[in-house]
Amino acid sequence: MCNAHSQTPTETASHPDPQALYRRKFLQYLGVGSVAAASGGLTSCATNPETGRRQFVGLAPSDAQLAQAAAQSWTAVKQQTPTSNDPRYTSRLKNIGNRISRGAGRSNQRWDYAVFDTDTKNAFVLPGNRVGFYKGMMDFTDNDDQIAAIMGHEVGHVAGRHAAERYSQQVAGQLAVAGGTILAGTQLGKNCDKSRTRAEYNNCVNSARRNTAYLQQALGLGFMLGVALPYGRRQELESDRLGVRYMAKSGYDPYQAVRLWEKMGAESGGSRGPEFLSTHPTPERRARELSDYITAQEKLGSRGYRSLDIPEDA
Numbered sequence: 001m002c003n004a005h006s007q008t009p010t011e012t013a014s015h016p017d018p019q020a021l022y023r024r025k026f027l028q029y030l031g032v033g034s035v036a037a038a039s040g041g042l043t044s045c046a047t048n049p050e051t052g053r054r055q056f057v058g059l060a061p062s063d064a065q066l067a068q069a070a071a072q073s074w075t076a077v078k079q080q081t082p083t084s085n086d087p088r089y090t091s092r093l094k095n096i097g098n099r100i101s102r103g104a105g106r107s108n109q110r111w112d113y114a115v116f117d118t119d120t121k122n123a124f125v126l127p128g129n130r131v132g133f134y135k136g137m138m139d140f141t142d143n144d145d146q147i148a149a150i151m152g153h154e155v156g157h158v159a160g161r162h163a164a165e166r167y168s169q170q171v172a173g174q175l176a177v178a179g180g181t182i183l184a185g186t187q188l189g190k191n192c193d194k195s196r197t198r199a200e201y202n203n204c205v206n207s208a209r210r211n212t213a214y215l216q217q218a219l220g221l222g223f224m225l226g227v228a229l230p231y232g233r234r235q236e237l238e239s240d241r242l243g244v245r246y247m248a249k250s251g252y253d254p255y256q257a258v259r260l261w262e263k264m265g266a267e268s269g270g271s272r273g274p275e276f277l278s279t280h281p282t283p284e285r286r287a288r289e290l291s292d293y294i295t296a297q298e299k300l301g302s303r304g305y306r307s308l309d310i311p312e313d314a
């Protein structure tokens with residue numbers, strides 16, 4: 001994403017692409033890209049200190065804004081789905097969560113955990129460190145280490161800033177696809193430039209803001225409806241590896257993550273597999289890749305688990 005958007009072929013320093021300029025103006029109207037637009041809009045990338053990977057997050061709101069937006073989803077999902085108060089689930093999850101967040105160097109942050117009282121085999125994390133586990137997922141595991149494997153994976157999504165990345169990708173995708181809307185934004189911008197008085201200009205800009213706010217809302221809603229965003233393959237692999245890194249650092253047995261994926265693979269051979277593995281790659285492949293990764297990292301002793309070692313073509 002970063003490379004693909006680093007510069008459009010027609011855009012050079014001496015010949016700025018008017019489309020790109022309009023896109024930036026449009027993003028400024030949107031508000032989401034004000035910082036990004038100033039630093040180059042779609043070109044904006046950041047290196048994640050946890051993963052060492054350059055990622056495209058320039059179109060996402062700030063982490064605080066994302067967390068605030070996700071708060072609504074968190075409340076909604078807790079209202080719509082019965083939550084468990086059984087300490088055999090809630091205390092267990094909280095203890096494992098606290099241990100993993102310490103291993104991930106994030107114990108100074110606030111974490112929220114909820115156990116949903118359904119037999120769904122799923123778990124998710126929302127921006128703002130909110131981790132949801134369904135009872136069915138916890139029942140499916142054999143031991144604390146396997147719950148820690150899922151917890152580590154979810155914390156990996158946070159550390160990897162995957163929600164911001166996904167949000168950016170979605171907005172960029174929408175902008176690329178919704179050519180008509182971009183044009184509308186562009187037209188609005190152009191019209192405003194023709195304003196004869198400051199009042200007219202302000203009016204024009206305000207109406208442009210309102211119109212683009214609708215789009216922003218629509219995009220935001222799409223994001224929220226997803227609750228747990230569908231992550232890409234690289235993000236899933238990254239979370240898997242970060243997850244076992246945190247397991248190792250918190251004294252859990254990382255190989256239990258492999259056992260868990262094997263078990264999920266066996267389960268998905270049936271009519272309906274656990275929801276947790278609904279995204280690619282296949283559980284068998286994840287188990288294999290994790291096993292190879294853990295073995296390689298453990299051989300490195302104290303130097304292990306420092307790199308994620310994800311193949312370029314992942």
Ligand SMILES: [Zn+2]
Nearest residue numbers: 153231236239
């Ligand atoms: Zn995931």
